[in-house]
Amino acid sequence: MPESSPSALIERKAGKAQGVAIETIDSVRYKDALKRLDASQRRWLEQTGFEPRPGRFALLPDASGKLARVLVAIDPSEPLGALAGLPYALPAGTYHLAEHGALADTHLAALGWALGAYRFERYRKRARAPATLAVPGAELAALAPLIEATARVRDLVNTPTEDMGPDHLADAVKQLAKVYKAKLREWVGDELLKANFPTIHAVGRASHRAPRLVELTWGKASDPKLVVIGKGVCFDTGGLDIKPSDGMRNMKKDMGGAAHAIALAALVMQAKLPVRLTLLIPAVENAIAGNAMRPGEVITTRAGHTVEVDNTDAEGRLILCDAIAYGAEQQPELMLDFATLTGAARVALGPDLPVLFANQDALADAVLEAGCAVADPLWRLPLWRPYRKMLESSVADFANSGASRHAGAITAALYLERFVPDGTPWLHLDTYAWNDADRPGRPRGGEAMGLRAMFAFLRQRYAR
Secondary structure, three states: OOOOOOOOEEEOOOOOOOOEEEEEEOOOOHHHHHHOOOHHHHHHHHHOOOOOOOOOEEEEEOOOOOEEEEEEEOOOOOHHHOOOOOOOOOOOOEEEEOOOOOOOOHHHHHHHHHHHHOOOOOOOOOOOOOOEEEEOHHHHHHHHHHHHHHHHHHHHHHOOHHHOOHHHHHHHHHHHHHHHOOEEEEEEOOHHHHOOOHHHHHHHOOOOOOOEEEEEEEOOOOOOEEEEEEOEEEEEOOOOOOOOHHHHOOHHHHHHHHHHHHHHHHHHHHOOOOOEEEEEEEEEEEOOOOOOOOOOOEEEOOOOOEEEOOOOOOOHHHHHHHHHHHHHOOOOOEEEEEEOOOHHHHHHHOOOOOEEEEOOHHHHHHHHHHHHHOOOOOEEOOOOHHHHHHHOOOOOOEEOOOOOOOOHHHHHHHHHHOOOOOOOOEEEEEOOOEEOOOEOOEOOEEOOOOHHHHHHHHHHHOOO
16 A cells, blocks of 8 residues: 655644744734734735735744744634645744644644645655644644544545556555454455355456455454445446546546545544444446446346446446445444445535435434534435435336436435345445645545544444
């Protein structure tokens, strides 16, 4: 697996200021900040035309010309982005947050700094190291797992398919199993048919790299059973219903759900949550060859439902349905999945806001609340069951897609829900896992979306 970039956070020594002070300001606190500056520094701000608008910052020298202080204008309502643009905008060196400042949540601000310091370096090294922020040791210890998990998602998603095929994705799970002494099983190629995972096999059989299902199991058998599933389509051509070139360009990211699931499993094990964890990663390439899955085929799934393949580009739900059916056989206390499942979710909510589906209202409310608390918001859409008719088939129990372009994210979730037994709590996250452009704290490329929300929810649910 690729190495993650450093977080650019270091431990701040008790009772000692390290490096240059950063004072966060807004329009209200700017006047107070000016009072703490000397005449030459105030004159410098005036001469450079500095205004306390969010995103702007000023470097203030002392009498000898040495950098003495940094003023950063922020929006106090968005602490995660307050410092996210600074690691590469400020001169290399060490900084710390001044006592006076407009930030109420320094924890999220430090996380934003670390996320802004990330760079994917497997194929090209960055020109310079990021500036570092000194934070209290306890805060660094709390943030480090989240920073590592986010970098894990970004690294996995950013890696091109040649170096992140189904076998490589399986290797990432195997590494976790080794680190946390978890049990591992894997079904590869025709073993999927023998073990009754027909839809995973059907989607991935045309690739030169064999499809597979990877299972990691960890924790005490007596603890509540938690099943985490991630869509691992390492590249999606669309199959015989081939995507246009612009739609295929970034399809290395179609394993973003698997990346989230792997990172969440690592967080659960690292935190030693009292659960019996099962991680399931169906890993395939949706390729084109003579034996590719064809439109109109009917597949009998693991759960016994017959499914007509209306569209080979609706492949994610096919590999997930066998994994969900297998996970449900364990009678879990909770089952959740991550998937870069539908463009319809992006049309509905845009690229930044993942779609949440849940089969229990209280469950959804708890996840949404947890997401807001950690600045990782989600938005719930309904499992509107009358829309099941959009997936009707004349030859099978139902189809994987339909003629209507309406409610695509909902119909995809309704397809998956058919494989969740009544009474099993279930969460489905339709996430983009990608930033289309560079923004502070969110560099272009792979992104963790909904990961912190789900982990915060699990910590609350399973706290001893």
